[in-house]
Amino acid sequence: MSVREIAQVEEPLMWRRVFPGRVEQVRNVRQLVAVLLADEPCVDDVVLAASELFGNACAHTRSGEPGGLVVVDVRKGHGGAAIAVTDQGGATEPRCGQADGLGERGRGLLIVQATAAGWSWYGDQTARTVTAVFR
Numbered sequence: 216m217s218v219r220e221i222a223q224v225e226e227p228l229m230w231r232r233v234f235p236g237r238v239e240q241v242r243n244v245r246q247l248v249a250v251l252l253a254d255e256p257c258v259d260d261v262v263l264a265a266s267e268l269f270g271n272a273c274a275h276t277r278s279g280e281p282g283g284l285v286v287v288d289v290r291k292g293h294g295g296a297a298i299a300v301t302d303q304g305g306a307t308e309p310r311c312g313q314a315d316g317l318g319e320r321g322r323g324l325l326i327v328q329a330t331a332a333g334w335s336w337y338g339d340q341t342a343r344t345v346t347a348v349f350r
Contacts, residue, residue, distance in 0.1 A: 219266045227292035231284035236273050236283030244269045244287055247297065251289050255296050255304050257349040260330040261289075267323040276343065295332070299346040309336045309340070320347035 230251055234240045238301050248265045252258040265287065272278040288299040311324045331347040338344055 229291075230289045230297070232287050234285050234287060234335060236276075236278035236280070236285045238270060238279075240273075241269055248289055248301050249288070252291060252296055255291065255349075259298055261296050261341075262347050264327045264331060264334075265289075265298045265300070266310065268298065268327055268345050270301035271323050271345070272300055275291050275307055276302040278302040279293050295348060295350045297346055297348045299344050301338075301344040302335075303340060304339060304341045304343055306340065319328065322343075337341065 230247075230249060236242060244265050245262050249258060252261055255261070262323045269285055269287065272285045273283075275328040277283055278285045283303055285303075286301040288297075288301070290297040290299070311322060311328055324334070327347050330349070332350045334345065336343055336345040
């Protein structure tokens with residue numbers, strides 16, 4: 216189910232919140248998603264994806280610089296949910312990489328890809344949005 220399909224479902228719900236682009240805010244992002252989607256079977260996967268996408272925005276874009284911001288959108292419709300994270304852009308594009316052995320880096324989008332029904336991104340060096348859709 217795509218974000219467009221969720222948006223076309225009868226009575227879809229959407230919430231948006233802007234967070235400072237600091238890694239310490241990941242906890243608040245997780246809590247927000249968990250509360251908003253508490254009755255969805257996919258809530259744990261969406262919370263995990265939100266955490267990974269927010270962390271990537273802080274680590275790899277201008278959103279992680281002093282004064283940077285990250286926008287988190289949560290969408291819910293019958294049969295699905297979606298998380299979209301918009302950052303302030305940067306020099307690199309989102310892509311599934313390779314994990315660095317036993318290290319902690321390189322797994323974020325691999326995890327999103329493994330848990331979501333689909334994911335995509337759009338934007339450029341000034342702003343990018345990464346969206347993951349769940350059934």
